[in-house]
Amino acid sequence: MSEQRSGEHPVLETHGLTIRFGGHVAVNQVSCAFHPGTLTAIVGPNGAGKTTYFNLISGQLRPTGGRVTLYGEDITDLPAPRRTRRGMGRAFQLTNLFPRLSVLENVRLAVQSHAGMGLNLFSVWDGHVELIERAEHCLHRVKLADRRDTLASALAHGDQRKLEVAILLALDPDLFMFDEPTAGMSADEVPAILELIHEIKNQGDKTILLVEHKMDVVRSLADRIIVLHQGELVADGEPAGVIASPIVRQAYLGLAGHE
Amino acid sequence: MIRQLLSGDYPRSRALTVVLLLILAGLALAPFVFPGTRSLDVAAKVCVFILLVASYDLLLGYTGIVSFAHTMFFGIGAYGIAIAASRLGPTWGSLALGSLAALVCSALLSLLIGILSLRVKTIFFAMITLAVATFFAILASQLSGFTGGEDGLTYKLPELLLPGTKLFETPLFGVEINGKIVSYYVVFFGAAMLFLALLRVVNSPFGRVLQAIRENDFRAEAIGYRSVIYRSVANCVAALAASAAGILYALWLRYAGPDTTLSFDIMVDILLIVVIGGMGTMYGAVVGATLFVIAQNYLQDLMKLASDAAVGIPLLPNLVHPDRWLLWLGILFILSVYRFPAGIVGKLRAGK
Ligand SMILES: Nc1ncnc2c1ncn2[C@@H]1O[C@H](COP(=O)(O)OP(=O)(O)OP(=O)(O)O)[C@@H](O)[C@H]1O
Ligand SMILES: [Mg+2]
Numbered sequence: 001m002s003e004q005r006s007g008e009h010p011v012l013e014t015h016g017l018t019i020r021f022g023g024h025v026a027v028n029q030v031s032c033a034f035h036p037g038t039l040t041a042i043v044g045p046n047g048a049g050k051t052t053y054f055n056l057i058s059g060q061l062r063p064t065g066g067r068v069t070l071y072g073e074d075i076t077d078l079p080a081p082r083r084t085r086r087g088m089g090r091a092f093q094l095t096n097l098f099p100r101l102s103v104l105e106n107v108r109l110a111v112q113s114h115a116g117m118g119l120n121l122f123s124v125w126d127g128h129v130e131l132i133e134r135a136e137h138c139l140h141r142v143k144l145a146d147r148r149d150t151l152a153s154a155l156a157h158g159d160q161r162k163l164e165v166a167i168l169l170a171l172d173p174d175l176f177m178f179d180e181p182t183a184g185m186s187a188d189e190v191p192a193i194l195e196l197i198h199e200i201k202n203q204g205d206k207t208i209l210l211v212e213h214k215m216d217v218v219r220s221l222a223d224r225i226i227v228l229h230q231g232e233l234v235a236d237g238e239p240a241g242v243i244a245s246p247i248v249r250q251a252y253l254g255l256a257g258h259e
Numbered sequence: 260m261i262r263q264l265l266s267g268d269y270p271r272s273r274a275l276t277v278v279l280l281l282i283l284a285g286l287a288l289a290p291f292v293f294p295g296t297r298s299l300d301v302a303a304k305v306c307v308f309i310l311l312v313a314s315y316d317l318l319l320g321y322t323g324i325v326s327f328a329h330t331m332f333f334g335i336g337a338y339g340i341a342i343a344a345s346r347l348g349p350t351w352g353s354l355a356l357g358s359l360a361a362l363v364c365s366a367l368l369s370l371l372i373g374i375l376s377l378r379v380k381t382i383f384f385a386m387i388t389l390a391v392a393t394f395f396a397i398l399a400s401q402l403s404g405f406t407g408g409e410d411g412l413t414y415k416l417p418e419l420l421l422p423g424t425k426l427f428e429t430p431l432f433g434v435e436i437n438g439k440i441v442s443y444y445v446v447f448f449g450a451a452m453l454f455l456a457l458l459r460v461v462n463s464p465f466g467r468v469l470q471a472i473r474e475n476d477f478r479a480e481a482i483g484y485r486s487v488i489y490r491s492v493a494n495c496v497a498a499l500a501a502s503a504a505g506i507l508y509a510l511w512l513r514y515a516g517p518d519t520t521l522s523f524d525i526m527v528d529i530l531l532i533v534v535i536g537g538m539g540t541m542y543g544a545v546v547g548a549t550l551f552v553i554a555q556n557y558l559q560d561l562m563k564l565a566s567d568a569a570v571g572i573p574l575l576p577n578l579v580h581p582d583r584w585l586l587w588l589g590i591l592f593i594l595s596v597y598r599f600p601a602g603i604v605g606k607l608r609a610g611k
């Protein structure tokens with residue numbers, strides 16, 4: 001645990017979080033606390049349970065055991081949309097967009113949700129210029145503004161990943177969850193996204209969880225690394241220390257060969 | 260002004276604009292350009308079906324919900340008027356009461372069905388609505404003391420709406436302005452206003468969420484929209500509009516029975532019209548309902564002419580015999596789906 005921050009209340013905590021799929025325990029008794037203003041990298045080999053851990057936190061899956069708390073309040077039984085409304089935001093590993101809607105509309109819908117305007121039946125959507133402007137701003141930040149009128153399904157893979165991030169920005173969450181945001185991007189697209197994550201971190205009040213395989217990225221961005229292996233939390237601490245620890249070298253870096 | 264009326268959702272095709280304007284003009288002036296009981300009947304039915312089908316498009320085209328209970332809500336509206344008018348007498352008060360009761364009943368029933376079953380998969384929801392609608396149709400025929408059973412109910416309306424009532428001494432443009440024409444304009448303006456209201460709903464922030472849910476409900480939930488709530492509200496709005504269509508239809512026919520509102524045939528017609536017109540376009544309901552209702556009413560006449568003309572030629576008179584009209588409608592349907600998968604509106608828009 002990052003003891004140095006124990007004075008502040010954590011934003012998010014998981015207590016003995018567990019899920020089994022049949023006989024397979026994909027996440028096993030994971031207890032962890034995440035504090036405001038920190039960026040925690042979650043690493044582990046393929047199939048370690050990182051995405052599943054995210055799904056339990058953001059409500060896409062229900063745990064078979066354990067609890068999730070947000071600002072100390074138990075949200076284990078809250079459905080995903082209500083968690084989003086309370087300030088959680090998630091970008092998915094496998095791109096998950098509204099394929100037949102425009103790029104701008106994909107983002108505008110997230111802005112509209114954040115503004116709490118979804119149940120407005122009697123105004124015309126494009127009269128709400130401020131929502132459109134905020135969506136455009138988010139697209140601008142991920143360098144996708146010039147594709148605003150393209151259908152999401154017509155975007156190149158790297159651009160779809162950027163749109164995924166833009167949707168997350170549009171939700172303006174307190175807790176950002178990035179699941180391998182740069183996977184599948186070309187090398188020249190990656191720095192802009194990393195710079196963006198850096199900016200969010202420098203705001204100081206946001207809490208960021210980042211699943212990432214690239215060790216150099218993790219080293220430069222993370223305040224803390226936690227390691228999942230076969231669903232269990234096997235290491236937790238300062239980046240340098242965790243990367244150097246034998247269990248990580250063996251369980252993760254050795255096997256996966258990322259360094 | 261036009262922008263406000265159409266909620267910024269223009270036809271976006273010159274050909275479609277022309278077609279829509281022709282339909283609008285034809286319906287607005289129907290009592291004068293198509294005088295005669297039968298053609299006015301057809302025009303009124305077109306108005307009612309435009310509204311009925313547009314409300315179904317909100318479900319199927321915009322939200323991706325397949326429901327077979329739409330005629331049930333149509334029927335609730337019609338029976339609301341029929342029962343109120345026959346029990347409480349032909350007064351405006353009883354019509355208002357009947358309409359209100361029907362709308363409240365539809366709202367509650369649709370919300371109940373929505374909240375109880377919109378969580379399940381599309382196909383199961385379709386099955387549940389089918390079961391509820393079937394049950395409702397049986398109920399309506401069993402409670403014959405109340406609903407008139409299979410015979411339905413015939414009733415009087417306030418004097419202003421009766422054909423015998425003359426408004427002016429002299430005819431206007433050669434047409435006598437009677438209660439039937441007043442009724443027609445009640446139906447026309449009622450349907451037009453509610454159609455524009457539905458057009459507003461699908462272009463509202465809410466309507467945009469419905470399209471998002473149709474595209475990817477998992478992601479819609481992830482960005483904070485509870486799909487069951489949005490689907491339920493959409494279901495309720497569509498049910499209310501269908502009931503309003505039923506109310507207008509009952510005012511026009513002065514009759515409500517299982518075959519004019521509740522029958523499964525009408526449900527099939529609605530589905531055909533939505534698909535032929537173009538799903539998720541609203542304007543598809545206008546074009547589709549107009550073509551369909553006219554075909555339904557005049558195809559048989561045309562076929563009779565053809566059949567009589569073909570007497571003596573082997574097989575042909577039989578093929579075009581008026582009793583085969585459904586067969587031909589079916590063939591037209593298959594052809595149109597095959598040729599224009601995006602419906603007539605989709606085709607016109609693609610051609611600009
Ligand atoms: N819905 C599910 N049903 C059954 N098994 C699942 C389900 N979701 C995940 N799993 C299993 O749980 C394990 C963890 O998967 P998860 O996707 O969380 O891994 P990950 O750490 O994100 O891997 P990667 O680095 O490849 O993204 C895998 O063995 C996977 O097959
Ligand atoms: Mg993963």
